[in-house]
Amino acid sequence: MSDAPIIVSASPHVHSDRTSRKLMYDVVIALVPAFLVSVYVFGIPALITTVTAVAACLIFEYLIQKYLMKVPVTIADGSALITGILLAFNLPAGIPLWMIAVGGLVAIGIAKLSFGGLGYNVFNPAMAGRVFLLVSFPVQMTLWPTALENNTSLVDAITGATPLGMIKEGVQYGQSMSEISASLPSALEMFLGVTGGSLGEMSALALLLGGAYLIIRRVISWHIPVTVLATIAVMTAIFWWLDPEHYANPLIHILSGGAILGAFYMATDLVTSPVTKKGMVVFAVGIGALTVVIRLFGAYPEGISFAILIMNAFVPLINTYFKPRRFGSRIKAKML
Structure with a gap:
């Protein structure tokens, strides 16, 4: 028998020649049609919301892994990117940007990295961030902008x-x-x-x-x-x-x-x-x-x-x- 140790890694366990990174970016590709529709319907506010959520998740994952956990940074694996997109998809266009950042911190810092990172988290990070914002800021989280033609600024949106x-x-x-x-x-x-x-x-x-x-x-x-x-x-x-x-x-x-x-x-x-x-x-x-x-x-x-x-x-x-x-x-x- 070989004396080599048996290494059991955390989930996801996928029987495929594809890496977790490739799977993550497949999800990003799948979300592109819905993202384009949201930008078409809500205009620039949808783009700003998505970019802010993605940036917050990537930045918090980098900072926490590098300076708090002192482990290799894994922002290139696509998981934080997907978390940011899905968090944005659960928010109304035009929500204050600082609230989006708070949602990203909860999603990455609490729901994901506090459990050890990708493969160890118990709860879906984007859902955890969304629910935290909904419970903490119910008014802002339920001010839904209506679909407007040529809506290009945050102040143009009306709620419904x-x-x-x-x-x-x-x-x-x-x-x-x-x-x-x-x-x-x-x-x-x-x-x-x-x-x-x-x-x-x-x-x-x-x-x-x-x-x-x-x-x-x-x-x-x-x-x-x-x-x-x-x-x-x-x-x-x-x-x-x-x-x-x-x-x-x-x-x-x-x-x-x-x-x-x-x-x-x-x-x-x-x-x-x-x-x-x-x-x-x-x-x-x-x-x-x-x-x-x-x-x-x-x-x-x-x-x-x-x-x-x-x-x-x-x-x-x-x-x-x-x-x-x-x-x-x-x-x-x-x-x-």
Whole structure:
């Protein structure tokens, strides 16, 4: 036997000749269509928000690794870049720049590097940064700019409610869905992205194209995004069927808010999601169910960010229960 030590590295564990860096940049490529739509809809404010978030994440990762942790700097691996983009996609265009920087510090410094860096973090960094900002600065985080033509400056943007926010507020004030629907964007508008909301809520079409790219490239598995969206669709369809004047139809829940963004780009994070297919399905059902419960019965109109973080905490338990079969165990069982 060789005396060479067995080295077990942290996740993500990918059976491929591609490196983690290549996988990260595939995700960046997948996000380009949605980014272009957000810039088209919101103009320069969307670009400023994204650049600020990315810069904050890269700078904080560099400073913390070099001067606090005193470990090799890993900003070139693409993980901090993706965190910055996803953080920006969860923010409204025109949010104060210093708040974006705070979100980047929480995402990188607390949610990622305090656990040891890429492969060791328990929670999705971008989601942690977003939830921290939402809880700390709820007013600024819910001032959604509306889509304006030729919107080129931060002061040009006016605010408006998201479709989910309009439904939540309308139901609270006793309006029926028939009355609320008259003020909602059409399904086509939500699909193409001409609505109010965060940068990543603009175009379901662009997000789905990017998600399809990731699946084709085998960066992610279809199990998590499809199961998350199917769970949301089935649960909201049941409530809608029982009381269509009090609950929105499932198409609205899928196309509006962060359902598609969360399902394809954050719930599928290789580090914070289960390693087995069965575990992925359980994880995704939990995200979908919690999202619906928070949307329908919670204080916030959107719930997928909270749902992802809650289920991130259960991933070690899910991985423990759904362990992969040990190599050779089936053959040994037959021999016995």
